[in-house]
Amino acid sequence: ALKKTMALTPQVLMCGKASPGGVHCLGFLDRRLLWSLATKRPLSLDISRCESCRPAVFAWLQQEVTACNDALARAGKKTIALVHVKPAPPQPKKPRKVERRSFFQALFHSTAEGLQEIAEAQIERSFRFDASAWLRKQQAEACELFCGLALRDGCTACGLCTVVCPTGAVVLERGEHAALHFAGASCTGCNLCALHCPQGALELVPHFAGQREFPLDR
Template structure:
């Protein structure tokens, strides 16, 4: 029985002009309904975590520590608990931007060899995300993510020396009591991929969204107040005003677009390099019309 919950304080449901059912739509177990998770149905695959735009999913998995542990491996290898006992239960929580953060600076391998038989939905998801990340890595002249198969290596039972036998027996009762207490305590971890990405020295790439700002903007600042990930920042001085956009923090939730009183904002699926929009005399620059990203934006998972 998986222990997952949705933090309603972070969920988009209480905002106006926005509807988000990403977690419910992607769940292969149909375990999510009306922002509640059926623990009997949930298999802890983590796909809901991968697509949530606000990091509202809480679980018993410490994804932050698990990703950091991968970075400390040489070479880096993403594995699930079927391969390594200290890994995350399932790789479903991984999306293309997390893959980029891991693979941008050093080679990355991932073991998905068991995913198809274990959870077909996770296997399809990872295929899609790895393909998208590899395209970005290729465009940047970096090594693609390698698919590997890591052999199961269960640790051998620990050997107890004769002198240590009675000492171990003496501590067994207290250790067992501690383990029981820990098992009865449900530890929940909040994981927001944006927060983890912000701690990495990640270079924005086309896997991240982009923003355009039109001349109708009045610099009211509503978008900066609404953005749940603080991807927008309004800088105002006596002589200069500009809107700053942080692509690493943007999850394309569309809160800013749908609630802008002037309809001045537009999201694009691929980052185009623009991060600052000067607001001079009420006429900020418009993204070039001939940009490849000028097509309408469609929300995409991950």
């Protein structure tokens, strides 16, 4: 759905109630995803139906859009416009008439393989959207909307932070110029790196300040 949104001119992100091609719900959006979309091209967002459908999602989106717009304005970029997209007229569905007797005859005379195919066809497959992977693919630049990392004295370069990081946002470079590299756009703010640091040398900070490399004293 995000790929379809990026192909639109202008970009308009909406839910399925506004357009059959929209996402199921806009509640998955956060300020980081909005920033990544809006910094590439001007973005419009239709949340006009959210307040009556899911009030909590509506409040969340208002908060995230406001935060993203503040950052966009400070960066001199066009802010996200809130719009109301007129719903497309419903497409008439042609009813498929199936005789009850024919259906059960086909069912009971099916082979085991046929029954398996019928059962598999009824399984609804759903896929989880991985925001961090999408942001990495878009090569999004981190800003103050993303989390930052602070490194205090005491780091022993054990590398445990890189092992527990689920998105690969923390990378340890060993050798003569040992350093800890941090990819702010990939960080989800889970805080696992800081919680598992044996020396308590890592701290996740709420706003990315631009530091991506932390040289390590041998």
